[in-house]
Each structure stands twice: as structure tokens, then as C-alpha cells.
Amino acid sequence: MYYMEERERSNGLIPVITAVIIYGCLLTLLNLGFTLIYEAHKAPNFGQTALMGFGMLLILVFSRGLGLSPYLGLPMSALLGGALSYLLYRCSIRPLVSRSSSPLSLAIAMLSHQIILIGVLGVISWWLWESSHGFLLHPAVSRRVWDTGITYLQSVFYEYRFILGGEDVEVLGLRLILLMSLLIAFGSTLLVELMLRHGDFGVALRAASENPELAMVVGLNPYRVQGLIWMLAGCLSAIAGALYPLWFCSYPTLTPLRMMNSLLAAGLLSGFGPPLSALASSFIVSVLELLIPGLLFYPLGVEWIGEYRPLIPILIIAVVLLLRSRGAPGWGVSPHSVEGDL
Numbered sequence: 001m002y003y004m005e006e007r008e009r010s011n012g013l014i015p016v017i018t019a020v021i022i023y024g025c026l027l028t029l030l031n032l033g034f035t036l037i038y039e040a041h042k043a044p045n046f047g048q049t050a051l052m053g054f055g056m057l058l059i060l061v062f063s064r065g066l067g068l069s070p071y072l073g074l075p076m077s078a079l080l081g082g083a084l085s086y087l088l089y090r091c092s093i094r095p096l097v098s099r100s101s102s103p104l105s106l107a108i109a110m111l112s113h114q115i116i117l118i119g120v121l122g123v124i125s126w127w128l129w130e131s132s133h134g135f136l137l138h139p140a141v142s143r144r145v146w147d148t149g150i151t152y153l154q155s156v157f158y159e160y161r162f163i164l165g166g167e168d169v170e171v172l173g174l175r176l177i178l179l180m181s182l183l184i185a186f187g188s189t190l191l192v193e194l195m196l197r198h199g200d201f202g203v204a205l206r207a208a209s210e211n212p213e214l215a216m217v218v219g220l221n222p223y224r225v226q227g228l229i230w231m232l233a234g235c236l237s238a239i240a241g242a243l244y245p246l247w248f249c250s251y252p253t254l255t256p257l258r259m260m261n262s263l264l265a266a267g268l269l270s271g272f273g274p275p276l277s278a279l280a281s282s283f284i285v286s287v288l289e290l291l292i293p294g295l296l297f298y299p300l301g302v303e304w305i306g307e308y309r310p311l312i313p314i315l316i317i318a319v320v321l322l323l324r325s326r327g328a329p330g331w332g333v334s335p336h337s338v339e340g341d342l
Contacts, residue, residue, distance in 0.1 A: 013294060013295070016290065016291060016294035016295075017291070018178055019247065019248070019290055020287055020290045020294075021178060021286075022177060022178060022181045022243075022248075023286045023289070023290055024185075024283035024285075024287070025181035025182055025184070025185035025243075025282075026181065026185075026240040026243055026244055027259075027262055027266055027282040027283075027285060027286055028188070028189060028278060029184065029185060029188060029237070029239055030048055030049060030052075030237055030259065030263050030266075030282075031266045031270065031278040031279075031281065031282045032188055032189065032192050032233075032236055032275055032278050033045075033048055033233030033234070033235075033236040033237055034048045034233070034263055034266075034267050034272075034278075035270065035275070035278050036192070036205075036229045036232060037110075037229060037230065037233050038267070039205060039206075039229075040205060040208065040209050040225070040226050041103065041106050042103045042209065043103035043106040043107040043110065044107055044264070044267065045110045045113075045233070046110050046111040046113075046114050047088070047110045047112075047113030047114035047117060048110075048233065048237055048260075049114070049237065049256040049259045049260050049263055050113060050114045050118055050121070050237075051081045051084060051117070051234050051237035051238050051241065051256075052237055052238070052241030052244065052256045052259065053118070053121040053241060053253060053255070054080055054081060054084060054121070054238055054241065055077040055080070055081060055237070055238035055239060055240065055241025055242035055244075056244060056252045057121070057124055057125065057128065058076060058077050058080055058238075058242065059073045059074075059077060059164065059241075059242040059243075059245060059246075060128070060136055060137070060164065060245065061073075061128075061136070063164050063167045064135070064136055064162075065132070065136060069167075070164055070168070070242070070245075071176070071180065073242060074239060074242055074243075077238040077239055077241070077242040078235040078238055079235075080238055081234040081235050081236075081238020081239070082234045082235040083231075083234070084117075084234055085230045085231055085233055085234020085235075085237070086227055086230050086234065088113050089226065089227055089230035090227070092112075092113070093109060093110070094223055096109055097226070098223075114256075114257075114260070117256075118253050118256065118257065121253045121256075122252075124252075125137060125160040125252050125253060126160070136162065137160040137161065137162050138160065138161055138162060159251050159253060159254050160251065160252060160253070161249055162249075162250055163245055163248070163249045164245040165245075165247060167246070168247075177243060177246040177247050181243055184239060184243070185279070186279070189278070190275075193274065193275040193276060201225075201228075204220055204225050205225055207220055207222075208226060258310065261310060261313040261314055262285055262286075262289060262313045265285050265313035265316040265317050265320070266278070266281045266282045266285045268320045268321065269284060269285065269316060269320055285313060288312055289309060289312045289313060290309075292312070293308075293309050
């Protein structure tokens with residue numbers, strides 16, 4: 001999963017620990033946007049991770065296609081993610097909000113975003129692979145057999161993958177992706193914390209989400225506030241996607257789907273609370289999801305443990321919903337639990 005050449009050059013658990021830190025930082029970016037949209041609509045955005053794929057493909061074109069540093073593509077990735085996210089809000093979410101649709105209706109609409117965007121990513125991935133003659137992307141063929149009860153149907157799926165670890169550089173003996181991930185994750189957390197807790201934007205967001213009609217009476221445009229929230233969430237998701245290939249093997253259509261379970265686990269664990277709780281819960285999920293299998297793999301040689309890694313965030317989701325639906329003690333500040341909203 002993590003950059004194989006780095007694993008070969010390093011000893012012990014250093015690559016695993018590095019992967020845990022990077023994964024926790026990227027999950028933090030996703031979780032911040034996830035929490036902001038939940039705070040605005042009281043509905044989980046199931047399409048939050050789909051914008052990662054666009055960041056992945058854009059950084060691929062910048063680095064491998066144009067021969068530029070992948071970090072030069074981060075601002076463009078943020079702009080693309082913010083624009084796409086605002087477009088989704090403007091075309092589907094705002095009409096539903098204006099009709100006072102329930103949180104369940106909004107959640108279903110956001111789930112449709114995921115389905116549509118994954119399909120678009122598949123088309124773009126195929127076009128990049130075809131136009132570059134396999135230079136940019138490598139196809140991974142998977143065959144699935146469907147038993148209809150009468151006959152067997154076989155389908156062939158193409159998942160395009162790539163990794164940009166070789167495009168990265170080292171600074172002070174450390175991979176630059178590690179330093180950039182930490183800087184962007186902690187900087188974004190601090191920025192969102194200042195916006196929500198120590199500025200007028202947090203007051204406007206709470207007013208727009210709790211009582212939009214009253215907010216409009218006092219001169220506040222709730223749709224503008226929600227639009228800014230969606231733009232910020234899209235920027236964070238696209239940046240996470242742009243940084244992901246610099247350490248992990250990336251599948252533009254499959255990685256966003258896999259990340260959704262981890263994001264739900266981190267969001268539920270934080271109780272959709274303040275940004276600092278999103279940061280803490282993201283690193284907790286990263287440790288449980290990557291470090292524990294890594295510890296079992298390296299000293300004990302349990303190679304099959306990686307196959308069960310996707311079950312870890314699902315177990316976290318189940319435990320949190322059963323024991324504490326508002327998240328860890330003292331983290332969740334939302335007046336509504338997930339069960340109450342949906």
C-alpha cells in the first residue's frame with residue numbers, strides 16, 4: 001500500500017509509521033470538510049471523498065504529464081475541488097435546501113454525487129490511459145462472475161492505478177510529502193478552528209444551519225455561507241487527493257470509495273465536533289487501520305492481515321454507533337446525534 005521503494009530502503013517500522021502519519025493527515029483534511037458540511041446541513045456528505053480522485057488525476061498530469069513538481073499542482077487542485085464542490089451544491093443541494101428538504105433527502109443527494117463523480121473519474125482515467133498509451137496510468141483488470149441462478153455472467157472491470165513516490169524529494173532526510181502533509185493538516189485545522197470559534201463566520205454558520213429564515217430576516221444570506229462551506233470542503237478533499245499518490249498507490253475510482261469507510265469512522269468518532277476533535281479522531285483511525293496491521297505484518301510475518309484492513313473502520317463505526325453515537329466523550333458538540341438527524 002505504501003511506497004514500496006521506501007519500504008525497501010528503510011528498516012523496521014519506519015515506513016509504516018510514516019504511512020500512519022501521512023494517512024492521518026490526509027484523513028484530517030477529509031474529516032474537516034465532512035464536519036463542516038454536516039454542521040451546515042445536519043446530513044453526512046457521502047460524496048466527500050469523490051473529489052479526491054480529481055486531485056489525484058490533476059497532480060498526475062502536472063508531475064508525469066508536464067514534468068513539473070507535483071507540489072506546483074496543489075493550488076490548481078484546490079481550485080478545481082472548490083469549483084466542483086460549489087457546482088454540486090448549486091445544482092442539487094441548494095434547491096433541496098430552499099424547499100426545506102429533510103437531512104435524509106440531502107444525504108441521498110450527496111450519495112448520488114459520489115456515484116456520478118466516480119463514473120466521471122472512470123471515463124477520465126480511461127481517456128488519460130488511452131491518450132498517453134499507458135504512460136500515465138496502468139490498468140488493473142478484475143474479472144467478476146455473477147451467478148443469476150440460470151447462468152453465469154462474467155464482467156471485466158478496469159481499475160487504473162499509479163504512484164508518484166519517485167517524483168517526491170527529500171528535505172533534511174525526510175520525504176517532503178511527510179512535512180507537507182503535517183503542515184497542511186495542522187494549518188487547515190488551525191484555520192478552520194479560528195474561523196468557527198473565534199470569528200463571525202462560525203456565528204453565521206450556526207445561524208444559517210439552525211434557522212435560515214431568521215438569518216435572512218437579520219440580513220444574513222444562508223446560501224452564501226453554505227456555498228463557502230462547500231467550496232472549502234472541496235478544496236480540502238482535492239488537496240488530500242493530490243497528496244495521496246506521493247506515498248500510496250492510487251486508484252482514482254477505487255481509492256475514494258475505500259476512504260469513505262475511514263472517513264465515516266473518523267467523523268462518527270469525533271461526534272462531528274470541533275476541528276481539533278476531527279484531527280484527533282483521524283489519527284486514531286489511522287493508527288488502528290494501518291499501525292496495528294503493520295505491527296502484525298513486520299514482526300510476526302502475518303501476510304494475510306492486510307486483506308482484513310477494510311474491516312477496521314467498519315468495526316469502529318459499529319462500536320461508536322452502539323456505545324456512543326455522539327462520538328468520544330467531550331468531543332461531539334452538535335445538538336443532534338446521527339440517529340436523530342437521519
